[in-house]
Amino acid sequence: MSVVPEYRGPFGKQQAERLLWRAGFGGRAGEAEALTKLGMKHAVHALTRPAPYQLVGPAPHDERNRPLAPVDAFGHDHLAWLDRMVRTNAPMVERMTLVWHDWFATSNQGVASQQLMLNQVDMFRGNALGSFKDLLVNVTQDPAMLVWLNGNQNVKGKPNENYGREMMELFTLGANRGAYTEIDVREQARALTGWRGSVVNRQPTAFTFDATRHDATDKTIFGKTGNYAWQDSCQLCLDHPMHASYFVTKLWSYFIPTAPDPPTLEALTTLYAGNRVRPVVEAILAHPDFYDGPRMVKPPVVLNAGLLRMSKRYIDTSAWWSLSAQAGQQLFYPPDVGGWDDTRWLDTATFRARWIIAAIVQGADTPTDSPADPMRLTQRAIQFWGSPTVTATTQKLLESFARAQLKRNARPGDVETAVRRLVASSPDLQTA
């Protein structure tokens, strides 16, 4: 049996920083250094096998010191989740929750109930590193999903194909791989009939399986015939010989920007036995490509949470949801059922939003004891962000910028905050 290759190189601060960003939301000061002491394998496990979930730090509030209202106030759903990303002791759980929010992308644009959206994401969180089967079965009967892809309107005699198609195309099997036919789409839709329920005035109403709406006759799916119900519909997808390769390739793409080589793919597929997520994630996070390959652009919400963590700030303004939206990612509002496009986060418009996010995290605080030495000043500005590794290229330019500004008699405090801004917007911090 093939084994997934494992990274054998040095596990220093840079490797630990990449792990913290891709399997979470970056580290606070000293966190990366602490991880290096564990060695790569244990560092991965520290993230994927966390202690009981806790939120640490002050409770979130808006700019007028009022508590958040995630169910009722527009944008506060985003803020409440961002708060978890900042305060959790188990960042990998939140990061995987974000993966599932993208994988089973559901938008409140179509659901119109923040309560149902929050419930769905709670369900993802509860299964974050558990069983993909549980995720699929739960999401198939999830009220927000039933509304979003019309499963609540899929009725015996008049099937609605929307969910059944995307379940195969996006959630389990993939398009154009020869995994299913249009007939399978129709037959799946019939097997999935029976759910009802709706959102009335933002209130979820009567979500339930109604046997009188279910088509209880034979269906033929993937060449097998039976009186399939919705649970069978899920199981048939999971048992499909092309599911495992789809699953591991898609999961891989959230963590590593280059495609897995065929032996790796095969070994990961084997590791996915029993639809267990954690072993596959752990193998991906320990793979040589994870550490040796190119950097990935941080998703906007990951960057936002990370900048807050690095600068020891918490949620004390409601600015973040709108800024994150301008940067291309408002939680609970993915662009469509295909989710966000992880390859296209950066353009001139989203760069501007990222810049403003950094400016607001940084705030108006200006130190009064800034050193007049450009190198020490630069060092202090990097310390503001918890001393992340900065490339030599960037470091050199930051220092010469500081030198030039100080020579022009700019106030050292202003120069230091300027360098803070440049660190946060640098390609170094925008990627991991």
Add this chain to the structure above:
Amino acid sequence: MSCYDCSRADLFRKAVAQAGRGLPEIEPGMPLPAGTGMTRREFVSRTAGLALAVYGGAALSGKALDYGIAQAASDAATTQKTLVTIFFNGGIDGLSVLFPAGDPRYYSLRPNLALAQTAGRPFTEDGRLRWHPGANGLATLHDEGKVSVIPAVGYDNSNQSHFTSRHYYEVGGTDASLRTGWLGRYLDHVGTQDNPLQGLTLDVAMHPSIATATVPVATLAAADQYTFAPGGGLPPHPLEASILQEAANIGAAHAKSGDAGLATAGKIAYDSHHLYYGLGAVRNGFNSPVGYPSSADPFPRRLAGLAAMLAAGLPVSVVGLTFGHFDTHAGQAGVLQRDLQLASDSLLAFQRDLEARGIADRVVTHVWSEFGRRAAENASGGTDHGSAGVGFLIGTKVKGQMLGSHPGVTSGLDASGNLKPTADFRAVYAALLEQWFGADSNAILPGVAGLARPALLK
């Protein structure tokens, strides 16, 4: 609540614009959107007076591109022919846009969604059909002989994935591996290295139909609020301008990094700064001689801007836009009425605008969707994915006659209950390339040699 130069309405509009963009996430086995991997940068064209995102043409400076645009504009200002391709996103229900009011089977397939036998305006070319009431603008232009309807356009063995079928239409063939758009390949044949405006997307990201392999193309988004001040009660940083300049320097230092992530982030920082300064010269204001529908959706304003650009003689050869949310699995009646009305009124206004500016003879507009919808309604007051759909060619030069007949819903359905195509989209593309642009379509579109070309123009 504090909000940084946006309102809730703006955000919804942005979300809508992104949904409308609809570029698929790249999934295993799913075709990559055409144009993926093309280099992108921003520059401000003084000739155009606009900020442009340019894909390709990396070897040339902004100045050289500007010169190319000016040159092309002076060469071609009065003779430039333009093809506007408009994607109706989601698979519009052709059987509602032009509905078979004379067919009892339509009423049995659509007990709830069928339009009344007297609804809308009659379709003058085929007494069995009527226009959807939301399509009055198109009906008006059709009555004037300026619309050719393609009532059942598609291809054999239609793929019912949004992402895949759309990709086929974008690349001009049923080939998931093609990476350039059909109009992009046209530009690769006839375009130049120094005029990115030859292929223009009016959207937030490039329209894959005009993705090229060798020549540059441009994307233009509204850029009227491109400021880097944080707002929200924070004062601007005393060194703001220097910081932006230095961010660009740092970006430039990484733009050629061997690491793809650093290079991308570096390039964007550099481009953003370039755009920020260049935008000082941009005057977004333009006057339209006709009224456009007022809407939170950017579509009508983009068309108005396009008419102004074409009237100014800019050397624009092909243009891509996207509109709508036509994936009406549920609640179709309301959504279709609203969006079809807005699209149709906008297209009417655009045509009137071109006519008022005296440039209508230089422009053909082509409207398409990735597929039509199932003939039978579902139980959700909607329709599922189907096969053949409806398309349009609009302009003073188009013939104004149907391309292919309407197959009807009695004998015109396949075994799955989907409309059978009576026109192949590739034949329409080939005819457009040949008859509108005088191009050799066989060199541009794979496998069209054997397809009969419909006559498109007067």
